[in-house]
Amino acid sequence: MRSIRLFDFVEGEAIQVSREIASIRTKADGPNVIFIGGMHGNEPTGVLALAHVMRHVKRLQPLLKGNVYALVGNLTALERGERFIEKDLNRIWHAEHVERARKRDYHPTEIINEVEEQIELWGIIDELMQENPGPFFFVDLHTTSVKSVPFITMSDTIMNRQFSNKVPVPVVIGIEEYLSEPLLSYVNELGCVSMAFEGGQHGEAESVQNHEAMIWLSLVYSGVMKKMEIPHFKKHYEQLLNAAKGDRKVYEIRYRQHIAAGDIFQMLPGFVNFQSIKRDQPLAKHNGQTLRATEDGMIFMPLYQAQGNDGYFTIRHIKRIWLYVSYLFRGLGLYRMLRFLPGVRCYMQSDEMMVVDKSIARWYSTEILHLMGYRRKKKYGDLTLFIRRKYDFRGPGKRPTSNLQNAEAGKSKE
Ligand SMILES: [Zn+2]
Structure with a gap:
């Protein structure tokens, strides 16, 4: 198995990392939790946190109920410390691409680095899905280019809400409508619980701590482990509660500033994530023009790095009452x-x-x-x-299959 050397800046030593940081399978029936770190190669903190926590989890294996996978997303990009090599690995999860990856149905000239990464990554996930009835929980660990409190982004399904409600950090919904084909939207539509956890700023020791805390909490909230079986569970919970400054609100995306290839984009200096903004406030320079806020709200994920095509988003708080009303209405x-x-x-x-x-x-x-x-x-x-969304309150109840596989099953064999 291919492995790379990564410098662990928290422990001050180089470590070897392969695609599967851990694949812990137990005989007991139970949930499957799949953690992904380094989906973007310039975000190593999730990978370091997985390496640290999985060392302990392997020792606790007899207590586990279900399966735990800790995987690396873009291994080559992680080795180089770049977001991606040729294409953003988190923007190529269209059902058709995944199906091609599953069948390795690519002409050699089409196999760029990220296609290879997708083939390997999906190979592992798909095998687990084929062999297990579920449920499946995906937690994708990221960091931001800007200083930020930790937060979750996810599709607004009741399944996702039930999980994320327990994590003491703010939740942002609706981002999948603006991003093309992230992995989490794909698996969410297969009926899995899935969310991205942004642990803080790239390369910060605190981001590693936040990721570690999220990993421990996810093991409990998915049902793989019990709170009491985890040493210092309360400490991990409080780590996130304090890092997020007690903000557990739900926000929705209102606007995304797109950057096309060749555009000149520069965020005005000094914005931090979740900073309040006023209508008409100048936010960025884009091809020589000043971009202003279209309404009152908050700035979200302002871009202060060279790579990426999301300039910034704006978000707005959703009152709890509306979340409750929508839960009730959907249920009825x-x-x-x-x-x-x-x-x-x-x-x-x-x-x-x-x-x-x-x-x-x-x-x-x-x-x-x-x-x-x-x-x-x-x-x-x-x-x-x-x-x-097809799976709102619960998953399919059996192994998730892609729409293409369903369509194929209905087709007669040529
Ligand atoms: Zn990322």
């Missing part, structure tokens, strides 16, 4: 009433897909669709297509 199946809203209609006679006509619909229609568990899929002029 009231999303079926959405078609009676002005400017909203079913697409192909299905409640699962809705088309919103912005020229007729009220300004709040998007908010209501989001709260009802729909995600924005595509925009055609005034029309926007929304799709309801």
Whole structure:
């Protein structure tokens, strides 16, 4: 197995890291937790935290119920300390690509580094999924280029909420509508609980501590271990509670500033994550023009590094009452009433897909669709297509299969 040398700046020594930092399989039936570190090669702190925690978890193996995997995302990029080599590994998880990776259905000229990384990474995950009934929990460990409190980003499913509610950090929902094909959206649509945990700023010792704490908490909240079986559980919990300064609110993404290849983008200096901003406040310079906030809110993930095409996001706090109302309405199946809203209609006679006509619909229609568990899929002029997430309250109950595999199963063999 390929392995790389990585300098552990916390312990002051070089360590060897391979794709599988740990794959701990127990005979007991139970949940499967899959941790990923280094999906971006310039974010080694998640990998270091996994290396540290897994040493202990291996010793605690007899207590485990289920399976624990700790995997490295982009091994080559991690070795070089770069976000990616040719393509962002966290933007290529389209069902079709995953299916090609699964079958290794690539012409040799198409195999760039990230395709190779995807083939290896998915090979391990897919094997686990084929052999296990689930449930599956994915925790993808990242850091940000800017100083930040730790936080979670995820799709707004009830399954994800139930897990993230327990972690004492802020949660940001809706980012998957702006990012193309991150791994977590793909596995979420297979019915897995999945979230990205941003531990803090790149390369900080505190980010490693936050990642370690999140790993321990995830082992408990997924049901693989019991709180009492983990030494110093309370200390890990308090690590995150204090690092996040007690903020456990849920925020939604309101805006994303895109940067195209060749654009000149510069964030104005001094922004930190979750900093309050006012409408019309100057935020960045983009191809010689000043970008300003379109509404009051908070700045989120401002870009202060060379690579990446998300300039910044803006977010807004969602009140708990709305989260509760949406939980209730989804549970009662009231999303079926959405078609009676002005400017909203079913697409192909299905409640699962809705088309919103912005020229007729009220300004709040998007908010209501989001709260009802729909995600924005595509925009055609005034029309926007929304799709309801298939697995909201629970997963498929058997091993998740991709839509393509389902479609294939229905096809007769040639
Ligand atoms: Zn990242």
